[in-house]
Amino acid sequence: MHETIFVNTHKGLQSRRFSGLGHINVICGRNNSGKSTVLEAIVKSGVGRATDPEPLIDMARNLAHKDKRNGIDPQLWSIIEPAILDAMRSIHTNRTNVFSEEGIRNAITSIVEVSSNLVEQYIETDKMDARLALALKSRAMYLDSALHSAFAKVYRSSFNAVLMPARRQIEPQSNLDSSDSGDTLEPNGEGLVQHLFACRNKRKSSPERHFYDSVRQHFREISSGFDFDLSMSDGGLISIDFFSEEGAHPADKCGLGLHELLVIISFTLWGTKSAVCIEEPENHMHPEMQRRLLSFFRHVTTRQFFISTHSNVFVNSAAVDKVFFTSYKDAAVHVDDVTSRATALHDLGYSVTDNLVSDLVILVEGPTDVPIVEEFLEKLGIGERYTIKIWPLGGDIMDQLDLSVFGEKYKSIALVDLDPGSGGVRKRFAEACSNLNIELFRLHRYAIENYFTLDSLRSVLGNQIPCSVTTIATDKPLKDQIGINVKKNNRKIARAMSFDDISNTDLGAFFRRVEQMVKGQ
Known part of the structure; x- marks a missing residue:
């Protein structure tokens, strides 16, 4: 898992670092705002190991003690040592501790240029004969490769990513390829049918069969009951069918959502890439299936994810670690680190009508209450199974808001704290909820933060x-x-x-009531 990566200039995106990354990182934005460009740049990105100048200086000095083929001749080193050490210290001073391949190449080019000038000056000053001068120049020619090899060892990179394009679809039928080794599996779904067939026919204890069984298990769980099976005709043509309670359905007669899901699960579980970049994983999927897929990313896999999306489900700060917002202006792609989900939704143009598919709306007093409610919904195990929207009402102005849209369109419940200083506001708000048949839950403590335990406060x-x-x-x-x-x-x-920690409190009772409401009890 890499917390920082460096991307080079790509199309309209200028070179930059992405910092504070986590397991699941989301890129959202309007159409044609550069989301795909960012994913492409990430796939080509470099990531380096942060380091102090000492390892770099030691690296350079060690080159002088190696043989001429793999190192720097001692005589040459004595001439260029000042330039090399100055460059190493400069790298540290400028905090260039996350390197791309381009950055490494630029640093080496600069060092080689300065070193070549020093060699020329030395030859002229020392007035050595032509034979020795030629030998010294030829040694300097190997400086570039020697430095690149040394830099690569100091700035090691284990980041490698694959991009799953937005257009993904399995081939309903495919010819058998007995030589399949996984190399035919493409991120857009090409080769998947024959690869799954080959894996299914391996020994039960083999990694390939384990992969096949895992794909099938997670496909059933995320699709909520669908399954798939493979068959081969006498002519060696492999077919895939999807199954439900209603029977078998040929893949080419089924919706694309199942195709998308099978491709994403398979490619996520297969291979050795440390990161997976996925364009719009929500394509053709119901929000419920999206939530289960997101839970799969978070809880089943250890790979790092970079996801571009238009879906509310994936722009969920309770389930993802980082959200970036892209915009395109002045012929350039701009990327902002969006720490507030409310800000992201506002910039995307979402409104109340975008949430009509929600199973429940929870009205809370302010935006700082939202993350607390989200976390306990997750702990209760209902945050990922249901679409629950949490709307902050603005605290002491909540009695001034028009709640009719919630009363008319949503199954809703409101949560307010005790705070005796705002008794009048809470009374008027309670009357409004009653008139609109919105269930109101009044906590017995001063504020929702009063349910925090001392252990949790001290741990943070x-x-x-x-x-x-x-x-x-x-x-x-x-x-x-x-x-x-x-x-x-x-x-x-x-x-x-x-x-x-809250189970025996009235806050615990509130969440159990929420669970009853989303389950229709």
Whole structure:
């Protein structure tokens, strides 16, 4: 897993670093905003190991002690040593600690150019004869390859990615290729049928058969009951059929969603690439299937994912680690690190009507309540199985909002805290909910942060929590008790807790009520 990668200039995207990366990284944006360009650049990217100058300097000095074929002649080293060491220190000073291939090449070119000038100056100053001068120049010719080899060892890269294009579809029928070794498997689905057939016929203990069984298992789980099977005609033609409770369906008679799913699962589980870039994995898939696919990425696989999407499901900060927003202006692709999901949805042009497929809408007081609710929905195991939208209402202005759209269009529930300082606002809000048949759940504690445990607070905030604090009072602001505002860390603190920490509280009762509502109980 790489936290930082460096991409070179590609089409309209200028060279840049992507930092703070996690397991699942999402790129969203409007049509033709450069999402595919970013994925293409990532596939071609370089990633280096951060380092201090000492390893680089040691690397350069060691070259002087190797044989002439693989190293730098000692006489040549004595001439160019100042240029090499200055360059190494400059790399550190400029914090160039994540290198692309282009960056390495530029650094070496610069060093070789300066070194060549030093050699010329030395020859002229020392007035050596022509034979020795020629020998010294010929040794300098090997400097480029020697430096590149040494840099490659210091700046090792284990990042390699594959791109799955937006157009993916399996071939319903394929000729048997007895020599199949996986090399025929393409990220767009070509060769998949014959590869699965070859893997199915391997020994049960073989890696290939394990791959086939895993693909089939996860396909059944994510598709919610569909299955597939392969058969071969007398003429050696392999066919694939999908199955449901209604019977068998030839692949070419089925919707493309099942094709997409099988390709994505197969290619994610096969091969040795450390990262998988997927264009629009939501293509032809119902939101429920998208959620299960996202859960598969997160919980079943260890590969790093870079996903371009237009789907609300994949732009979900509770399930992904990083969200980037692309825009195209002034003939260039711009990429912003979007830390707020609300900002991302706003920039994408989403409105309330984009969420009509939700199973439940939870109305909360403010945006800092949202990550807490999301984390406990995930812990309860319903966040990935149902489409639950959480809408912050603005705290003390929530009684001024028109809630009719929620009462008319959604199955909704509202969650508010005790906060006696805003009793009038909460009373008017409760009346509005009652008039619209929106269920209202009133917490017994001052705020939702008062349900945080001391252990979770200390695990995230460490020594910022005074040792003198031994308990959290339920009727006082948390900030007044511990001396700091924790709202920016609400997700991390909630993630550090278990559902058992709130199970016996009224907040636990709220989430159990949510579970009943999405299950239709």
